[in-house]
Amino acid sequence: MKKRQTQARVPRCKKCGAPAVIYMRQHRLALCETHFQEWFVNYTQRTIEKYHMFGPEDRVLVAVSGGKDSLALWDVLTQLGYRADGLYIGLGIDEGTQYSQRSLEAVRGFMAERPGLRLYVVDMKEAYGETIPELARRVRRGRGKPCSVCGLSKRHIMNELALREGFDVLVTGHNLDDEAAVLFQNTLRWQTGYLARQSPVLEATHPGLVRKAKPFCRFYEREVAAYAIVRGIEYQYDECPFSVGATTIYYKELLNQLERHSPGSKFQFYTQFLKAKKKGLITFHEPEGEVVLRPCRICGQPTTAGEICAFCRMWVRPDMDLEEAKRSVPSLTFRVETSESEEG
Numbered sequence: 001m002k003k004r005q006t007q008a009r010v011p012r013c014k015k016c017g018a019p020a021v022i023y024m025r026q027h028r029l030a031l032c033e034t035h036f037q038e039w040f041v042n043y044t045q046r047t048i049e050k051y052h053m054f055g056p057e058d059r060v061l062v063a064v065s066g067g068k069d070s071l072a073l074w075d076v077l078t079q080l081g082y083r084a085d086g087l088y089i090g091l092g093i094d095e096g097t098q099y100s101q102r103s104l105e106a107v108r109g110f111m112a113e114r115p116g117l118r119l120y121v122v123d124m125k126e127a128y129g130e131t132i133p134e135l136a137r138r139v140r141r142g143r144g145k146p147c148s149v150c151g152l153s154k155r156h157i158m159n160e161l162a163l164r165e166g167f168d169v170l171v172t173g174h175n176l177d178d179e180a181a182v183l184f185q186n187t188l189r190w191q192t193g194y195l196a197r198q199s200p201v202l203e204a205t206h207p208g209l210v211r212k213a214k215p216f217c218r219f220y221e222r223e224v225a226a227y228a229i230v231r232g233i234e235y236q237y238d239e240c241p242f243s244v245g246a247t248t249i250y251y252k253e254l255l256n257q258l259e260r261h262s263p264g265s266k267f268q269f270y271t272q273f274l275k276a277k278k279k280g281l282i283t284f285h286e287p288e289g290e291v292v293l294r295p296c297r298i299c300g301q302p303t304t305a306g307e308i309c310a311f312c313r314m315w316v317r318p319d320m321d322l323e324e325a326k327r328s329v330p331s332l333t334f335r336v337e338t339s340e341s342e343e344g
């Protein structure tokens, strides 16, 4: 019998030698469950510092959807000691699927095991009188797919709530797969304006805008999923039913094919882009004269769309005067839920 027969090589944790649960080719790093959790939390902190996202004194608002990325992010920021509250927007995507309902339940389940968390809940139907599917059916922008109306509404609500409640930064759970897919899409079309703005942190360039950051932008999606699993986070597994066939999903599949042939390529594609931009090796400019931001006459949020921003316009008819228009746009309402503190 040969000596070194068939025993499959189990990767060993680089820190302690125990069997590894994950091997990250782009870092040449295998880790056991314990050391992977530790590494994941520390690497998030390094990303926050590397891109100057926020500091220990800042109030952080985490956009939580109930999916793995946003819940894992909230979990990590809490472990790191940041003052991080959650924001959940109830989109009302429930027809036949209960998608939004199940998402909120995932967020509440997460909070129930973590005392002392605060969650802002904005319900589209309660605040604005219409769910996202209803809004999309009514306004021209929503024809076909509600994703455009949904993205617009979420951006508007997140920004307004963050500013109104005095948060210093809004964070989202976008991971490297998300960022690489957007970068790929924008590069294929040489969308220079988008390429100029794609960044792990977006400064508040205008008093009506909140700073935005993506602390998970250097994690592969599978790493975030692994973290959520080892932490026992019960997240909403399903994607939004409207996202089926979305262009970004197609680009993600292409990049995954590339990754299989050439491991680490997603990581290189994204991080080398950021590095080259930072060093000034590649520069992109916004199209001249087109990026004048003015406050919306109704809500005050900066807009490039003229007098009234695209969000407010969903409630305004062209024949309305300004006073009538102001009365027609519903104002943001929300409630706050807290998970019981340990003493309680």
Ligand SMILES: [Zn+2]
Binding pocket: 013, 014, 015, 016, 017, 018, 031, 032, 033, 034, 035, 036
């Ligand atoms: Zn270990």
Ligand SMILES: [Zn+2]
Binding pocket: 296, 297, 298, 299, 300, 301, 308, 309, 310, 311, 312, 313
């Ligand atoms: Zn507006």
